[in-house]
Ligand SMILES: Nc1ncnc2c1ncn2[C@@H]1O[C@H](COP(=O)(O)OP(=O)(O)OP(=O)(O)O)[C@@H](O)[C@H]1O
C-alpha cells in the first residue's frame with residue numbers, strides 16, 4: 001500500500017514561552033484508510049488535522065502529505081496540494097450564504113482553473129453523490145443542518161481529492177443526521193478516498209477501522225498499525 | 229481514484245498549480261460588494277463625490293474658457309482704447325477734437341471712434357426723480373461708427389444715425405436699460421432737464437463695459453442742448469491683428485501731443501483674459517478641495533476594506549483551505565477595492581459631467597469637459613483604489629488560514 005500521511009516527530013507550539021499543542025507526534029496513514037481521531041477537548045486534534053491539511057506548518061519535525069514534504073514547500077505549492085489533493089469538512093460547514101448549493105460546491109474547484117461551466121457540471125455530480133440532486137438551487141439558509149454538511153462534503157470531494165479531512169463534521173448535527181454523514185464518509189472511503197475524521201462520539205469512532213487517541217498533544221493510543 | 233501516484237522527486241507536485249481564471253478573479257472580487265451592497269455604495273460615494281467635484285471644477289472652468297475663446301474670436305483682440313486722464317486737480321480732462329482723425333492716420337489703424345462723457349448731465353426715468361439719484365449711469369456722446377468699432381450689438385430698436393443724432397434720441401446700454409426699467413424703444417427719459425426718446429437698447433458690450441452703464445446720444449444734439457464742445461474723452465481703435473503692438477505706443481502721443489502721459493491706453497481683450505485668469509486661481513482652490521474630497525473618499529475605501537478583511541477571516545480561511553494562494557487572496561481584495569473605487573469613479577465622472585453641463589448651459593457657455601480629464605479622473609480613482617486596497621489585501625493574504633477558520 002501507498003502511504004499518504006507521514007508525521008515524524010511533529011510538534012506545534014504556540015506563544016512565548018512556547019507551549020506545545022502537539023508534541024513529537026509520529027503517524028503513518030496509508031491510502032484508503034478510514035481513521036477516527038478522538039481525545040478530550042484541547043488535546044490537539046484540530047491542531048493535528050490542520051497540519052495534515054497543510055493549512056498549518058509544524059514547529060518541529062517533518063510532515064509528508066501525499067508524498068510532498070510540507071516543510072520545504074512554498075505557499076503556492078501547498079495551496080496547489082490543497083486545491084487538488086485535500087478536501088476539508090468543518091464542524092461549522094463554512095458555506096457561503098447568499099449563493100446556491102451548486103455554487104458553493106463549484107467553489108471547491110475555483111482554484112484549479114477549471115472553467116465555470118465545467119465546475120457547475122462537476123458540482124452537480126458531487127451533489128448527486130451526497131444525495132442532494134433535488135437541492136441544487138437551494139441557498140444554505142434553505143437547507144437543514146445535515147443537508148448543509150452534505151453540501152460541504154460535496155464541495156470537499158468535487159475535485160475527487162485522495163485525502164478527506166473532517167473536523168467534527170457531526171458536531172452540530174442530531175444523531176440521525178450525524179449517522180447519515182458518517183455513512184456518506186464510509187461510502188466515499190469505499191470508493192477509495194482516505195478519510196480522517198475528528199469526533200467526540202466514542203460509539204461512532206469505535207465503528208471505524210482505526211482509532212487514534214490524543215491526549216495533551218500526544219498520541220496515547222492507536223488501534224491501527226503503529227507507525228515507525 | 230486511489231492516490232497511487234508516480235513521483236520523480238518528493239518536491240515536484242504531481243498535479244497542476246493552484247490557479248484562477250481571470251474571469252473568476254473579477255467575479256470573486258465582487259462577492260464582498262454583492263453581500264454588502266449598502267456599504268459598497270456608501271464607500272464608493274465618497275470617491276464619487278471627490279471625482280465629480282474635480283471634474284465639475286475642471287469642466288466648468290474649461291467651459292467658461294471655451295466661452296471666452298469664442299468671445300475673443302468674435303470680438304477680436306485687435307482693439308485698443310485711449311482714455312483722457314485727470315488733471316492735477318483730479319478733474320477729468322478731454323482730448324483734442326481732431327483726435328479720431330489723427331489716430332486714423334496712424335499706419336495700420338483700420339477704424340477709430342470716440343465717446344465723451346458729459347460729466348454734468350445725467351439720465352433719469354422721469355422728472356420726479358431727485359437730481360442726485362443718478363444710479364451710477366453716465367450720459368455719453370457717441371460717434372456714429374462706435375457700434376462697429378466696439379463690436380456692439382443692438383438688442384432692440386436702432387442705433388443712432390445721421391438723422392437721430394440731431395434729435396433728442398438716446399440709445400441705452402444694457403445695464404442702463406435694466407436700471408431704468410426700460411425694455412422697449414419709444415419710452416421717454418429725462419436727460420438734464422430735457423425729454424429724450426429711447427430709440428434702441430444695446431446688448432452688453434464685452435470689450436467696452438463702460439457702455440453698459442451709458443446713455444448714448446448724438447454729438448449734434450449734445451452740442452445744441454448741453455454745449456458739448458466736440459472734445460472726446462475715450463477713443464476706440466481697431467488695427468490689423470499684426471500691427472496692434474506697433475500701433476500701441478503711437479496712440480498716446482498722437483491723441484494728445486501736449487500731454488501724452490495723461491492718456492491711458494489699454495487693450496480690453498487683455499482685461500477679459502485677466503479676469504478669466506483670476507477665475508482660474510479660484511478654480512485651483514476648488515481643485516484642491518476636490519482632491520481633498522477624493523483623498524477622504526480613498527480613506528473611506530481603505531477603511532471599508534480593512535473592516536471587510538476582519539469580518540471575512542472565515543471566508544479567507546475557507547478559500548485558503550480550498551486551495552487559494554496568498555496571491556489569490558491578495559488579488560481578491562485588491563480587485564474588490566479597485567471595483568469599489570472604479571464604481572465611484574465612473575459615477576463621479578458622470579455626475580461631474582452632468583453638473584458641468586447644467587452650469588454651462590445655465591450660463592450659456594458651450595459644454596466642454598476635456599476627455600483627457602475624464603480619463604485621468606477614472607485612472608486616478610483606480611490608483612486610489614489600488615493604494616487603498618493594498619494594505620487590506622496584504623493583511624488578508626497574511627491571515628493564517630487556521631485563525632481564519634476557527635470560530
Ligand atoms: N492559535 C492558537 N494560539 C494559541 N494556542 C492555541 C491555538 N490554537 C490551539 N491552541 C491550543 O492548542 C491546544 C490544542 O488545541 P486544539 O484546537 O487542537 O484542540 P482540540 O483537540 O481540537 O479541541 P476541541 O475538541 O475542543 O476542538 C489547546 O490547548 C489550544 O488552547
Ligand SMILES: [Mg+2]
Pocket residue numbers: 045046047167
Ligand atoms: Mg478542535
